[in-house]
Amino acid sequence: MIIIGEKINSSRRQIADAIASGNREYIQNEAKAQRDAGADYIDLNAAAFMEKEADYLKWIIEAVQEVTELPLCIDSPDPEVIKKVISHVKRPPMINSITLEPTRLDGILPLVIDYRATVIGLCQTRNRMGRTAAEKVEIAGRLIEKVTSSGIGIDALYIDPLVFPVGADSNSACATLDAIEEIMKQFQGVHTVCGLTNVSHGLPNRKLVNRTFLAEAVARGLDAAILDPADKQLLGALRASLMLMGKDEYCMGYIKAFRKGLLA
Amino acid sequence: MIIIGEKINSSRRQIADAIASGNREYIQNEAKAQRDAGADYIDLNAAAFMEKEADYLKWIIEAVQEVTELPLCIDSPDPEVIKKVISHVKRPPMINSITLEPTRLDGILPLVIDYRATVIGLCQTRNRMGRTAAEKVEIAGRLIEKVTSSGIGIDALYIDPLVFPVGADSNSACATLDAIEEIMKQFQGVHTVCGLTNVSHGLPNRKLVNRTFLAEAVARGLDAAILDPADKQLLGALRASLMLMGKDEYCMGYIKAFRKGLLA
Numbered sequence: 371m372i373i374i375g376e377k378i379n380s381s382r383r384q385i386a387d388a389i390a391s392g393n394r395e396y397i398q399n400e401a402k403a404q405r406d407a408g409a410d411y412i413d414l415n416a417a418a419f420m421e422k423e424a425d426y427l428k429w430i431i432e433a434v435q436e437v438t439e440l441p442l443c444i445d446s447p448d449p450e451v452i453k454k455v456i457s458h459v460k461r462p463p464m465i466n467s468i469t470l471e472p473t474r475l476d477g478i479l480p481l482v483i484d485y486r487a488t489v490i491g492l493c494q495t496r497n498r499m500g501r502t503a504a505e506k507v508e509i510a511g512r513l514i515e516k517v518t519s520s521g522i523g524i525d526a527l528y529i530d531p532l533v534f535p536v537g538a539d540s541n542s543a544c545a546t547l548d549a550i551e552e553i554m555k556q557f558q559g560v561h562t563v564c565g566l567t568n569v570s571h572g573l574p575n576r577k578l579v580n581r582t583f584l585a586e587a588v589a590r591g592l593d594a595a596i597l598d599p600a601d602k603q604l605l606g607a608l609r610a611s612l613m614l615m616g617k618d619e620y621c622m623g624y625i626k627a628f629r630k631g632l633l634a
Numbered sequence: 635m636i637i638i639g640e641k642i643n644s645s646r647r648q649i650a651d652a653i654a655s656g657n658r659e660y661i662q663n664e665a666k667a668q669r670d671a672g673a674d675y676i677d678l679n680a681a682a683f684m685e686k687e688a689d690y691l692k693w694i695i696e697a698v699q700e701v702t703e704l705p706l707c708i709d710s711p712d713p714e715v716i717k718k719v720i721s722h723v724k725r726p727p728m729i730n731s732i733t734l735e736p737t738r739l740d741g742i743l744p745l746v747i748d749y750r751a752t753v754i755g756l757c758q759t760r761n762r763m764g765r766t767a768a769e770k771v772e773i774a775g776r777l778i779e780k781v782t783s784s785g786i787g788i789d790a791l792y793i794d795p796l797v798f799p800v801g802a803d804s805n806s807a808c809a810t811l812d813a814i815e816e817i818m819k820q821f822q823g824v825h826t827v828c829g830l831t832n833v834s835h836g837l838p839n840r841k842l843v844n845r846t847f848l849a850e851a852v853a854r855g856l857d858a859a860i861l862d863p864a865d866k867q868l869l870g871a872l873r874a875s876l877m878l879m880g881k882d883e884y885c886m887g888y889i890k891a892f893r894k895g896l897l898a
Contacts, residue, residue, distance in 0.1 A: 536878055537885055544880035547853060569878070573885060574892045575870070582849050582874035589811060589850035606839070610846035614800055614833070616808035621801055621837060628838045 371612055372528075372594035374411040374443050374464065374563070375404030378430065380418035389416060389426050394433045401434045407599035407632055411464050412438065415445035424454040431458045443490075443596075449477025462486040466596075467530065469494040470512055479520045488526045490563055491517065493549070499532055501542070506531040506549035507556065514557050528563040528594050529553055533583070535571035543569050543583060547590045554591035563594035566604075581607035588615055602634035609633055635876055636792075636825070636858035638675045638707050638728065639668030642694065644682035653680060653690050658697045665698045671863035671896055675728050676702065679709035688718040695722045707754075707860075713741025726750040730860075731794065733758040734776055743784045752790045754827055755781065757813070763796055765806070770795040770813035771820065778821055792827040792858050793817055797847070799835035807833050807847060811854045818855035827858035830868075845871035852879055866898035873897055 377400050380386045388396035401412050412434055416426040423446065431442060442459055445466040446452050452465060467490040468478045482489045491513040493500035500506035510529045517527045531549040534542040546569075550562045564587055570579035581604045584595060588611040599605055605627065613624040627633050641664050644650045652660035665676050676698055680690040687710065695706060706723055709730040710716050716729060731754035732742045746753045755777040757764035764770035774793045781791045795813040798806040810833075814826045828851055834843035845868045848859060852875040863869055869891065877888040891897050 540877075540883055540885065541880045543878040547879070574889065575897060578870045578897065579874050579878070579888075582871055583878050585846045585849040585871075586853035586875055586878055589853040606842045607846055607849075610843050611850055613804075614807040614843070614847050614850055615811070616805045619804055621804065624843075625838065633839060633842065 371588070371608070371617065372410045372561070372563070373408055373599050373608075374413050374466075374594065374596045375401075375407075375409035375599055376413050376565070376596045377404055377598055377600070378412060378434070379415040379445070380426075381415070386418055389419070389430065392429075397430055397433050398437045401438050401440075403600050404598075405438045405440050407605060408627065409440060409599045411443040412440050413443040413445050413466060413596060415466075417446055417448070417451075423448065424451045427451060427455045428458050431455060435460055447474075449474050452478060452481060456481055456485055456487075459485065462488075464528070465489045467492050468513070468517075469496075470509060470516070471496045475516055479517065479522065482517075482522055482526065483520070488528060489517070489522075490528045490530055492530045493532050499534075500549070501534070501545065503545045503548035503552060506545065507552045510549070510553045510557065510560075514560060524557065524559040525561065528561040529557075530563050530565070533564060533566075533569045535573075536569055536579070537572040543586075547586055550587055550592050551590040554593075561594050562592050563596065564592060565596045577601070577603065580604065584608055585611040588612060602632060606633035635852070635872070635881065636674045636827070637672055637863050637872075638677050638730075638827070638858065638860040639665075639671075639673035639863055640677050640829070640860045641668055641862055641864070642677060642698070643679040643709070644690075645679070650682055653683070653694065656693075661694055661697050662701045665702050665704075667864050668862075669702045669704050671869065672891065673704060673863045675705050675707040677707040677709050677730060677860060679730075681710055681712075681715075687712065688715045691715060691719045692722050695719060699724055711738075713738050716742060716745060720745055720749055720751075723749065726752075728792070729753045731756050732777070732781075733760075734773060734780070735760045739780055743781065743786065746781075746786055746790065747784070752792060753781070753786075754792045754794050757793065757795045763798075764813070765798070765809065767809045767812035767816060770809065771816045774813070774817045774821065774824075778824060788821065788823040789825070792825040793821075794827050794829070797828060797830075797833045799837075800833055800843070801836040807850075811850055814851055814856050815854040818857075825858050826856050827860060828856060829860045841865070841867065844868065848872055849875040852876060866896060870897035 443464040533546040566580040570576035707728040797810040830844040834840035
């Protein structure tokens with residue numbers, strides 16, 4: 371299971387403030403806390419800053435690389451921004467994200483090759499996002515075809531089937547869970563990844579919904595997630611669900627995390 | 635989802651004490667609390683009392699039926715005990731349980747017919763318990779054959795694939811999850827049911843493991859569980875997982891339970 375720490379994202383007020391005010395230490399502490407909680411990648415996003423995005427992202431990349439050896443997940447909807455900042459990354463990064471939109475594909479895939487990166491592929495075309503399980507799987511198949519025909523290994527691709535608020539459509543989460551299972555079965559070697567917060571939009575006790583969705587997704591084969599690893603209840607659900615799926619030999623990952631006080 | 639309230643079980647010290655001392659009110663309060671938390675059946679077990687089991691079970695049945703209209707789940711490993719007490723039950727009960735052992739099958743199946751009961755079938759033969767997913771599915775198939783060839787509808791049968799401690803065998807929980815999915819796919823109309831506590835034996839933070847296992851099992855198709863519905867974190871995992879599987883129209887089950895203060 372690959373854990374991508376989501377906290378350094380300019381859509382969060384405290385992060386946007388820290389970026390705008392140049393509060394390097396705040397950003398660095400967020401990176402260290404996620405590393406200590408077990409993150410495999412640190413996601414970095416400055417997309418809220420529009421035309422200043424690339425400059426700020428470079429600054430964040432440098433700040434975070436001063437305090438951790440973890441690889442970064444460079445997160446921008448704009449391939450031009452990714453192109454501008456990626457040379458500052460010291461270790462092979464993850465790129466977040468491509469879709470079937472041609473400018474994003476054509477802009478990003480050469481970078482994946484040049485920087486030996488991995489890449490998140492959203493189940494989304496230029497015009498629409500995959501809503502049903504069948505749509506998600508169909509778009510996933512086309513993403514895999516595009517990526518592998520560029521000479522990139524299928525195991526460098528993390529398919530994000532997307533998830534929409536279950537409060538607006540009772541079948542939305544189930545469509546994502548079905549898609550995860552089907553994608554992992556149909557396309558051997560590919561990974562699946564998912565964000566969690568969107569699913570609970572508008573519902574009470576959102577964190578309960580998010581962590582339950584994570585456990586269910588792990589039960590269906592999910593092998594990467596974008597989340598806050600410092601959320602002890604969320605990490606508890608993750609470590610327990612992996613253990614129960616037989617992905618934690620001798621339960622040592624669960625027991626170690628428990629002993630470190632990381633689970634609740 | 636059918637919730638079978640597990641708390642009135644003589645393996646629990648407080649229940650054994652209440653039974654032995656004739657504390658009717660204690661037993662009745664346990665029944666009411668489980669009813670109020672959303673139980674569909676109240677499980678009643680006096681197996682710890684050996685030769686007094688049938689007498690005590692009759693007493694419990696009467697005590698509980700005084701305070702709730704809910705159907706009962708008559709829980710004994712001994713078909714003779716079930717035979718002795720079942721006529722005291724006012725509504726069609728669930729019988730817990732049969733296995734492939736001939737005395738249990740031959741003793742219980744006529745009662746299922748006579749009392750229009752449902753029945754839990756454990757994935758267990760006379761000599762062995764199903765350990766791998768394949769063994770569990772194979773035994774489930776034989777149970778279904780026995781039950782349906784007696785003239786009982788497949789939808790009266792709740793298959794319990796059994797779960798063993800993941801701390802002793804990393805693949806034990808996964809075998810159960812795989813079996814649940816396969817049984818629900820292969821044998822249309824049958825139900826699956828599972829107890830939760832065995833899976834976490836020997837591990838820290840057992841309740842976290844139990845409720846995560848429940849969420850994963852729901853994600854794989856489980857449609858009944860034996861549990862403590864008054865455990866708010868467990869009920870939270872259950873309601874959220876059902877909602878995310880598209881089994882809670884307009885999320886009303888989740889939202890109502892939240893408003894009643896039943897979820898955490």
